[in-house]
Amino acid sequence: MEVQYNLRNPAVKRLMKEAQELKDPTEQYHAQPLEDNLFEWHFTVRGPPDSDFDGGVYHGRIVLPPEYPMKPPSIILLTPNGRFEVGKKICLSISGHHPETWQPSWSIRTALLAIIGFMPTKGEGAIGSLDYTPDERKALAKKSQDFNCENCGSHMRTALLPCTASNIPSLADVEAKELAKQISFKAETNSATSAVAEPSPAQTPIISANQDVQVSHQIPFTHANPETEAITEIDGDGTHTGTQEPPQSRPNTTSLSPRQRRAQQQRQARRPTSPSYSHVRRPANTSQIGSTVLIVILTLALAALIFRRIYMANEYRFDYEL
Structure with missing residues (x-):
């Protein structure tokens, strides 16, 4: 066949x-x-x-x-x-x-x-x-x-x-x-x-070619000018809140692994959007303040009412004895 x-x-x-x-x-x-x-x-x-x-x-x-x-x-x-x-x-x-x-x-x-x-x-x-x-x-x-x-x-x-x-x-x-x-x-x-x-598996992710591994080592170390680079801030709901100028000097990150650098960038992204934001004291909750004031007023009113009843009772008993 x-x-x-x-x-x-x-x-x-x-x-x-x-x-x-x-x-x-x-x-x-x-x-x-x-x-x-x-x-x-x-x-x-x-x-x-x-x-x-x-x-x-x-x-x-x-x-x-x-x-x-x-x-x-x-x-x-x-x-x-x-x-x-x-x-x-x-x-x-x-x-x-x-x-x-x-x-x-x-x-x-x-x-x-x-x-x-x-x-x-x-x-x-x-x-x-x-x-x-x-x-x-x-x-x-x-x-x-x-x-x-x-x-x-x-x-x-x-x-x-x-x-x-x-x-x-x-x-x-x-x-x-x-x-x-x-x-x-x-x-x-x-x-x-x-x-x-060939890189060690603990240092770099798995990549199919040695040339790609060398490029991946070089990319994280190539930054823009630290004095002009800005970090975009994003809230938890995904809205854009502004940018933050980085400090004048940055620590040396060449010895950090890619996972540590990503963690450091995530911590920087969670910082406040304004340098003076951390020094602003947030006001107390207005609803809690209103409840406290109302309780105080009611307590005073009740005390005044009880005092008035006691006073009137004493006065009536004094008149009765006369």
Whole structure:
């Protein structure tokens, strides 16, 4: 059953173009997608000359993401070689382990040349790397020619064009070495830059790029002239109440974190709108004063009434006795 693909998909268009460019094998490499899966390729590369892999022919898989070429592929070696683990995704700056160093301009041909160029390098404990002895690698290089792939049916003895007898390195070999140096240098540069420029999570919020982090450090420290800068005052109900001129001198805030600076600005925004506002005494509540005066008046009136009744009663009793 033939698989149907959306020809408008950028990844499909790119892979079909690369499949057409790589359909004919060369002396150094060959790669083609599987018949039923455009996003899985099988490749064959020849070991670099003048190395422990000289004479070896190595087979592997390339699994491409749906976002290709915006995201890198995963590379898996199937032939024992002594440099990369068999059946495990290898860690290269062009593979899925390092999407930060991948460039969309690279292609499957770039990955094949990079594998050839990386083979003589040291593993240094990278994921999927091996450090076999030279004798073991040479022995595996001889056995590699008898490897047959059960999935794609490739035979290593016929997968590539015969290597011409010449002491002059081919253009692909030279390109592979230069590409390996370039990619290795780029990966080391990026790792060193991220180690220096990456801020600690406790100091800055999470930001997607190191350049944005540097800008965010600079913005809070760039103020206008303190003598002319005004702070807008807003009441709790959101109404504008005026502006307040800042003091002539301000404390040094360069050592404060962004959260502390925001808290300080909020405290300044809650201050009175006028410098003399804090010295004005608010009048007492008029309703409370009126109630107090009324109580006093009623108390005096009641006392006068009681005194008058007592006085009249005494006077009446005095008249009665006479």
